[in-house]
Amino acid sequence: MPEHDPEQELGPKFTSALQNQAGAEAGLQKTGLAQEARRRVRRRRQGWSMAAGAVLVAAAIGGVWSLVGGESPVATGSSNTSGDSKAAAPNRSFEGVMPSPAPDNMCPLEHPILKAAGPDALQASAGLDLATKVTGLRACRYGFAEGGTGLLGQEVFNAAVAQQVVDAIKVLPERNPDLPVFKCAPPTAKPSEAIVLRFDTAAGVREIWVEYDGCESAGFYTGTHTYGLYSAPLKLFMTGSVRPSGGTYLNALKDW
Known part of the structure; x- marks a missing residue:
């Protein structure tokens, strides 16, 4: 064992x-x-x-x-090639935008009145029929004196004022009997300045020429009719750069 x-x-x-x-x-x-x-x-x-x-x-x-x-509280950016994130640039699309075009009723720098023999040279086709509805007005003041020839000033008025000017003119007589009658030599007969009223109408721009200086004639000329020079219409548009410093017939009116 x-x-x-x-x-x-x-x-x-x-x-x-x-x-x-x-x-x-x-x-x-x-x-x-x-x-x-x-x-x-x-x-x-x-x-x-x-x-x-x-x-x-x-x-x-x-x-x-x-x-x-509101804007998102999370900033957004665009990645570049290095992977860094940059804040989005502000919108500057308004820069370089051109202003709106000037209206057709702008006062021309070269107007026929500068070379016309007198205010009665206004053609009927260019003048305003006082029964025509007007929707706007640009008053243009021109000078004829040496060294001051050309556009001296302009003012724009709305449809309401434009119609008031027309209504104030069309009730006037052909001549203002309170204005003096001058006898003057040709060199002093020509005015040193005048005003062109350019009205907006459905058919385009129509004009009234206003004579208030010199010693030959005074009044509102429509191309077909002459209305005497009175203060009521003048007070409506002789403002700002269109208001003259004086004039032969204006000095005689006294309340213009």
């Missing part, structure tokens, strides 16, 4: 115990790795939830600003 060796019995037990311990440690290691993996997944999910919440808040804020007509 073989001799009993205690070490032989303990060997398998030690081996089994070591194997069990190694398995436990491996299990614990696997369990720890699984726990770490789950912890990381939870952190990622939390990060995604926070990011999604931030996006929703930003979208909500942007929507509120859009509803009230």
